[in-house]
Amino acid sequence: MLGNFTYCNPTRLYFGKDSLENLEDELKKYGKNVVLIYGGGSIKKNGIYDQVTAILRKSGKAVAEISGVMPNPTLKKLLEGVEIARAHKADFLLAVGGGSVCDYAKAVSVSVHCKGDIWDKYFVKFFEPVCEIVPVGCVLTMVGTGSEMNAGSVITNTDTKMKVGHVFNDSVMPKFAVLDPTYTLTLPHYQMVAGIYDIFNHICEQYFSGEDDNTSDYIAEGLMRSLLHSSRIANKDMLDYEARSNIMWTATWALNTLVACGKSTDWMVHMLGQAVGAYTNATHGMTLAAVSLPYYRHILPYGIHKFKRFAVNVWGVDPAGKSDEEVAKQGLEEMEKWMRELSLVMNITLLGADESMIEKLADSTLVMTGGYKVLSREEICEIFRESL
């Protein structure tokens, strides 16, 4: 059944070709001092940097920059950015990039006016911000995380090898996001499919709990079916606007809290994958792909009703004449075929992990409740071993 919940998601989304034209009007709502935040510089090659800075200039903004935000933003980088934003007396943070850049901007936004140890407050004790929050806007150039319409932020502490996500309250959500699917067309295939699997897994993480047939699960199935459809088209023709636009839109709804409404979630694939990411610095979506099937095959007996439903409603498995377990397993086989079709990385060895790391990976894995099975340390090690 649908448990009690509060839903509020006020982010304004501008979707489609040339939707950057809305940036100027949005910027009018905020103060003069803008910090422009971006990643490794691809936005300088594809022209988006020039387009955005032209609008900032036209809007009369005083701009400071934080560049070089890495795929797994580090605490060290966060602290540097906070100093830049403080020195600039930032009124507004404009993130131009993918989920990491947007996550990072949100972490800066709750830290600029925060006193004390940011890591301890937000990523160990998971406090809500009590300080003033610097508003964030986002121009999305890469899809996958849904960060453009949620209050989540994942930061990696390289000293403690912990990659930790905090979902803040809705005051931390971006005020607006510009979603132009054409910005995603220049992404390499590897990054595109990693993003697609990240999206798919976000839906799975929220889908695999409970035994009833609630609306959130039906919406989740719709999103998964849309993603399967579009991903197969995009995998063959990366420039197909229709497919890429549907992938972008699915990504937003996969992780903006909607499909989690009334459900419990444990996000265990992310806990396992983030441990791998913290040790290997591998692309996030690929860390999820590499641990998913061993994990799902491990928990299948504890959630057989849902894995059967997944097989039938998402993968079109015909249940006639089969046991529930057979149907459920066939669903995961279909999923594996699709993953291989997309050329996803199917084991952690290829990402740079090896047997000697298993215990450390287990140390870095947060164990969560809310799914079909609370994993023991032995089970975690076993899943990592099966993922090698």
Next chain:
Amino acid sequence: MLGNFTYCNPTRLYFGKDSLENLEDELKKYGKNVVLIYGGGSIKKNGIYDQVTAILRKSGKAVAEISGVMPNPTLKKLLEGVEIARAHKADFLLAVGGGSVCDYAKAVSVSVHCKGDIWDKYFVKFFEPVCEIVPVGCVLTMVGTGSEMNAGSVITNTDTKMKVGHVFNDSVMPKFAVLDPTYTLTLPHYQMVAGIYDIFNHICEQYFSGEDDNTSDYIAEGLMRSLLHSSRIANKDMLDYEARSNIMWTATWALNTLVACGKSTDWMVHMLGQAVGAYTNATHGMTLAAVSLPYYRHILPYGIHKFKRFAVNVWGVDPAGKSDEEVAKQGLEEMEKWMRELSLVMNITLLGADESMIEKLADSTLVMTGGYKVLSREEICEIFRESL
């Protein structure tokens, strides 16, 4: 493909049993003068009125009341309410009821500070409000319209026999809505199933356009499947909380703009049904049910791809060995079976219309574009005749 669009839906939703406990904190955000708006008095019988007024008293609010808002709120009633809100110098409007009460509250909210002819401005010329908007909150007691999370308002002009809906901009959306499924449990079966069909038709209105496979359509299919599942349970056991809570949540998402994103829509079933409503004052959902199948059978040849998809993905029709047309038609047959199972009113004669009204009904029907077929006057008359 997904056309360009802007999405913003800032309404905060409190969902679940006892979610009224959030009202007190919400009221703190607004001024002292509250206008409480409700319908025919059922909230006095079931205790919700007492609960709400106790919270208003505890919050120290000065309360005026607009009661007796009818299922199809009239312009005359709107103008009366605007006078009450003006006299009370309303800071906040609290709608307690179903979609009609919530629609009405939004119409009051854009009219209190509006100069000039309200009907002409908002329901003939469809202007956006340029005046101050009095914020609205909603305690929902009946599901169907999605009015609790959208900016729509339908008002009936009894002089001109026009029932017209205006979807305002997002500043008109309720600031919050309390959705406690237990409030809907006392509704008569007739009203419950009328609401269920209203929800279903909202999704259909947005689904039946376009020929591609976009994310909005996949989400729409998920919502429809959830509704079919829950409606069959609720039809047998109206007190099933799980089913009723899923129906309530589906209703909200069926009409809060999400499944229309990137799509064109014509809302022709509503245009036809609203004409019937303006002449018969029949329950809204039943007017839609009574005209739907003649309408859909009429436009099926123009959108055969989508009607086929509807048959397979929503109704589980097996397409093997059948022509597209056969599959598409079978989908509508399955839909008809479900409608009869719910005891929906399947013709307009039972709602009080007759042959002599056909021309007048056609006069009252707004002809819209955006669907599979722009109807001629002859076609409209034919559909009404087939609906008798």
